[in-house]
Amino acid sequence: MPHLDDVHDNECVPSPGAYEVFYVLFHSIFYALIPPVSMVTFGLLTLFNVRRSRRQILSIEQQQNSITKRRDAQLIRMLLIQVVVFTLLITPEVIRSWYRAFTLNVSKSEEQIAIEELFEQIANLLLYTTFSITFYLFTLTSEVFRRTFIQLFKRTNTTVSLNH
Numbered sequence: 001m002p003h004l005d006d007v008h009d010n011e012c013v014p015s016p017g018a019y020e021v022f023y024v025l026f027h028s029i030f031y032a033l034i035p036p037v038s039m040v041t042f043g044l045l046t047l048f049n050v051r052r053s054r055r056q057i058l059s060i061e062q063q064q065n066s067i068t069k070r071r072d073a074q075l076i077r078m079l080l081i082q083v084v085v086f087t088l089l090i091t092p093e094v095i096r097s098w099y100r101a102f103t104l105n106v107s108k109s110e111e112q113i114a115i116e117e118l119f120e121q122i123a124n125l126l127l128y129t130t131f132s133i134t135f136y137l138f139t140l141t142s143e144v145f146r147r148t149f150i151q152l153f154k155r156t157n158t159t160v161s162l163n164h
Contacts, residue, residue, distance in 0.1 A: 024101040032094045036083045043079040047072065074142045081141050082134060089130040092123035 051072070096119060108116070138145045 020101050020104075024098055027097050028094050032087070032090050035090075036087050039083050039086065040079065043075075043083075047075055047079075050075075071144055074144055078138055078142050078145070082137055085133060085137060086130055089126045089133070092119070093127045096120055096123045 100116075100120075139149065
């Protein structure tokens with residue numbers, strides 16, 4: 001069975017050659033390309049489905065309601081901001097992965113290694129931030145989300161008070 005990873009500077013890295021290129025392409029596609037495209041696709045499909053369902057339930061006069069339009073605009077804004085922030089935060093990790101793959105066998109000075117390690121740590125921090133920032137983005141960009149979140153806490157507080 002072929003072993004496709006090597007240990008280089010105490011780190012497990014893809015073996016140089018075809019597997020290395022495959023790994024970097026796989027990493028780029030599955031971490032940087034598919035998630036934002038999927039988020040936009042499913043977000044827009046959800047929005048269109050909500051609008052279609054609303055049309056079936058409400059009359060034309062009620063559809064023109066400014067609250068409905070404002071809520072739809074907030075949903076679109078939330079989706080676009082999430083996709084943009086996700087893309088911005090994941091891009092340094094993809095760049096780092098490409099750079100590392102193609103400079104693995106290049107001799108580097110201690111200063112260059114230190115700079116690369118700093119960039120790697122920053123890229124990792126941004127990568128981990130990507131997965132926890134959604135709540136904050138929604139809270140900052142959507143009045144509806146904030147209102148619903150506050151109401152959830154009010155209900156929870158009331159339920160806890162009634163049980164004690």
